[in-house]
Amino acid sequence: MTATTFEQVRNVASDIFGIPADKITAESSPETIETWDSMQHLNLVLAIEEKFGVQLDPEDIEQMKNIGAVATLVEKLRSAAR
Amino acid sequence: MSDLTPNPTPAGHNPADLRAEIDALIAQGTFDLASRRLAELWRRDSASGTASFVTSRLDELREKTRDNLALTKFKLAILRSFTVEPIVPLLRAEAFAYGIDLEVHVGDFNTYVQDILDGQSSLYRFAPNAVVLAVRTGQAAPELWCDFADLAPEAAQQAAERVVRSYEQWIGAFRKQSQAALIIHSLERPSSPSLGILDGQSDAGQSGLIRQINRELRRIAAGFHGTYGLDYDALVARHGSEHWHDERKWLTARLPIAAGYLLQMAREWMRFIVPLSGRTAKVLVVDLDNTLWGGIIGEDGMGGIKVGLEYPGAAHQALQRALLDLSRKGILLAICSKNNLDDAMEALENHPGMLVRAKHFAALRINWTDKVQNLREIAQELNVGIDALAFLDDNPFEREQVRAALPEITVIDLPKDPLEYASAVRNCAAFERLTLSAEDQQRTEMYAAQKQRSGAEQSFQSKEDFFRFLEQEAELEPVSDVTLARVAQLTQKTNQFNLTTRRYTEPQIAEMAKQPEWHIFSIRVRDRFGDHGLVGVAIAHDEGEQCEVDTFLLSCRVIGRTVETALLAHLAESAAQRGRKRLVGWFLPTKKNAPARDFYPQHGFERQETNGAGSLWTLDLKSSTLRCPDWIKLKVNDRS
Numbered sequence: 197m198t199a200t201t202f203e204q205v206r207n208v209a210s211d212i213f214g215i216p217a218d219k220i221t222a223e224s225s226p227e228t229i230e231t232w233d234s235m236q237h238l239n240l241v242l243a244i245e246e247k248f249g250v251q252l253d254p255e256d257i258e259q260m261k262n263i264g265a266v267a268t269l270v271e272k273l274r275s276a277a278r
Numbered sequence: 279m280s281d282l283t284p285n286p287t288p289a290g291h292n293p294a295d296l297r298a299e300i301d302a303l304i305a306q307g308t309f310d311l312a313s314r315r316l317a318e319l320w321r322r323d324s325a326s327g328t329a330s331f332v333t334s335r336l337d338e339l340r341e342k343t344r345d346n347l348a349l350t351k352f353k354l355a356i357l358r359s360f361t362v363e364p365i366v367p368l369l370r371a372e373a374f375a376y377g378i379d380l381e382v383h384v385g386d387f388n389t390y391v392q393d394i395l396d397g398q399s400s401l402y403r404f405a406p407n408a409v410v411l412a413v414r415t416g417q418a419a420p421e422l423w424c425d426f427a428d429l430a431p432e433a434a435q436q437a438a439e440r441v442v443r444s445y446e447q448w449i450g451a452f453r454k455q456s457q458a459a460l461i462i463h464s465l466e467r468p469s470s471p472s473l474g475i476l477d478g479q480s481d482a483g484q485s486g487l488i489r490q491i492n493r494e495l496r497r498i499a500a501g502f503h504g505t506y507g508l509d510y511d512a513l514v515a516r517h518g519s520e521h522w523h524d525e526r527k528w529l530t531a532r533l534p535i536a537a538g539y540l541l542q543m544a545r546e547w548m549r550f551i552v553p554l555s556g557r558t559a560k561v562l563v564v565d566l567d568n569t570l571w572g573g574i575i576g577e578d579g580m581g582g583i584k585v586g587l588e589y590p591g592a593a594h595q596a597l598q599r600a601l602l603d604l605s606r607k608g609i610l611l612a613i614c615s616k617n618n619l620d621d622a623m624e625a626l627e628n629h630p631g632m633l634v635r636a637k638h639f640a641a642l643r644i645n646w647t648d649k650v651q652n653l654r655e656i657a658q659e660l661n662v663g664i665d666a667l668a669f670l671d672d673n674p675f676e677r678e679q680v681r682a683a684l685p686e687i688t689v690i691d692l693p694k695d696p697l698e699y700a701s702a703v704r705n706c707a708a709f710e711r712l713t714l715s716a717e718d719q720q721r722t723e724m725y726a727a728q729k730q731r732s733g734a735e736q737s738f739q740s741k742e743d744f745f746r747f748l749e750q751e752a753e754l755e756p757v758s759d760v761t762l763a764r765v766a767q768l769t770q771k772t773n774q775f776n777l778t779t780r781r782y783t784e785p786q787i788a789e790m791a792k793q794p795e796w797h798i799f800s801i802r803v804r805d806r807f808g809d810h811g812l813v814g815v816a817i818a819h820d821e822g823e824q825c826e827v828d829t830f831l832l833s834c835r836v837i838g839r840t841v842e843t844a845l846l847a848h849l850a851e852s853a854a855q856r857g858r859k860r861l862v863g864w865f866l867p868t869k870k871n872a873p874a875r876d877f878y879p880q881h882g883f884e885r886q887e888t889n890g891a892g893s894l895w896t897l898d899l900k901s902s903t904l905r906c907p908d909w910i911k912l913k914v915n916d917r918s
Contacts, residue, residue: 207294207327208327211327211328211330211331212326212327212330214330214334238361238363238364238531238533239326239330239363239364241537242326242533242537242540243325243326243327243330243537245536245537245538246325246326246537246538246540247325247326247327249538251526253526254526254530257530
């Protein structure tokens with residue numbers, strides 16, 4: 197069984213923001229996650245790039261408004277790379 | 279040793295389960311095991327996210343154990359011209375895997391000059407053990423980085439010289455304020471010079487001038503104690519400038535390094551932090567079959583094992599070359615292998631493709647006993663702690679068993695491909711050294727002489743006869759520029775015969791030596807079997823009627839040969855000559871310094887007081903009969 201992209205993104209976010217994965221939903225955002233500040237946003241970007249071997253443009257990073265959007269973005273970049 | 283000796287982790291243990299297990303262990307208060315599992319998680323998955331998890335749980339463990347984890351504390355300040363914050367968790371996790379609890383202070387963006395010059399700055403208030411000065415070429419030498427093609431040759435040369443002078447001033451100012459180690463990034467060359475291939479035609483081009491700056495920086499660093507160069511230019515080149523850099527992150531977040539290479543930056547810093555914090559390995563214990571050579575000597579025979587110039591034997595020869603390089607740095611080699619002794623010795627002595635031979639190994643355990651027992655014996659034979667050993671074995675099962683039974687050992691995780699073995703050894707920070715003394719380079723020969731001594735010792739009726747037979751000569755002198763590095767190294771590395779275990783950096787020793795009331799002596803010893811080199815240090819300071827011993831240590835090579843008595847007697851005599859009435863000293867017990875426990879009472883000291891840290895001993899110099907043993911020929915070089 198392989199974890200879905202969303203689950204993998206959620207696990208990375210759990211590590212970065214220091215909250216349990218089961219407390220994170222697609223709607224979780226800087227408004228609902230207290231530790232999601234600009235420095236942690238950069239850390240999230242770097243962890244995602246490293247984990248999925250993708251490169252995020254500044255425009256992509258703008259779109260990372262919540263965890264669901266991050267997962268969608270990763271899916272898009274990975275399918276474009278194939 | 280912990281009584282918890284869990285079974286090796288089953289291979290199916292995935293990182294998500296490990297995280298859950300770690301949290302459960304912390305919740306139930308099993309902190310020791312939680313800490314080991316946390317290190318295991320990091321080894322399995324050294325990713326940015328994992329680093330955040332590891333550092334948060336490390337902080338939790340630290341709080342719950344009231345800061346009582348078996349880790350070496352180390353404080354690092356990073357002065358920088360670029361964003362390093364995302365590297366910090368990676369660095370702390372990596373340090374944790376080496377047994378170091380790293381506290382990091384990051385200076386403000388591009389304020390490194392003010393931070394260095396202002397004695398009240400947050401840098402100095404942090405009281406770091408080490409400082410990294412990480413400045414990019416674009417900030418340190420902007421004229422040489424951008425618009426270089428507009429510069430006249432003289433102006434370019436002047437710009438390069440100006441950069442060097444600035445660094446020299448910063449380093450000088452830093453040294454006036456702090457005795458912390460200073461690690462200076464070299465400047466990177468541009469991957470695409472302004473003038474294209476023209477740049478390669480002259481030393482005065484963009485790359486040539488940056489190289490010139492780097493050469494000068496190395497020269498300046500060598501002129502200051504405890505100041506080291508980190509070759510950032512070579513680091514970038516090793517990984518490839520195009521891969522290393524991420525221009526988008528630089529423009530948007532002032533982070534020049536791509537996500538996939540942040541760990542490499544952290545690991546390069548670790549190569550300095552590990553030796554600075556004393557968490558180095560002194561002995562590398564290697565396996566034979568499928569490690570030192572390809573194949574199994576007991577089955578494949580001399581003609582079947584792979585080691586030599588051709589593939590696949592070349593991979594093993596490259597590993598052997600890496601081992602020889604370690605041996606030249608003073609790291610002892612030993613063998614621990616499940617084999618028939620005769621088969622293994624035949625290959626070690628006679629196989630034409632081998633670069634290392636039996637003589638390069640200070641201890642051999644070639645038998646069918648389990649490796650844990652053999653490793654304990656090797657540590658005992660070489661007179662080092664278990665934590666001074668590193669273990670190299672291709673078999674993951676053996677590695678896990680060793681790790682579970684002897685958690686203090688450095689276990690090197692060999693990659694599957696033998697072609698990567700050599701670099702796994704070369705990149706292990708536990709083998710890094712900041713300085714190389716004459717003692718380091720001759721250590722293997724010294725241990726060979728030691729074996730002869732042990733043989734001789736057994737043939738004498740009394741210890742005294744043996745001491746006379748040894749014909750020991752000791753040379754005592756105040757610390758000098760020549761011996762400073764070795765003296766500092768001994769305070770950092772000596773664990774067993776060390777009365778106070780106070781660790782000092784080179785600049786700290788140099789500073790002490792300047793104070794008239796402080797006296798720092800080193801002792802060199804040689805005997806009929808060979809030269810031991812500089813093996814002992816005593817630091818004492820006068821205060822009123824007494825002289826207090828601050829540090830007294832002896833390398834384990836010469837313990838029990840009465841050299842310690844000679845050194846102590848000199849401290850007492852010189853203190854009496856300066857008019858002191860008493861020689862006093864603390865014994866501060868640690869896990870390792872039991873060999874020094876009875877040193878003061880054995881030499882006529884009386885116990886003056888005892889507290890939680892240790893006991894204070896005193897010797898009345900007027901009535902003392904402490905003398906250098908007459909079988910040691912002592913020469914005192916008093917250059918002061």
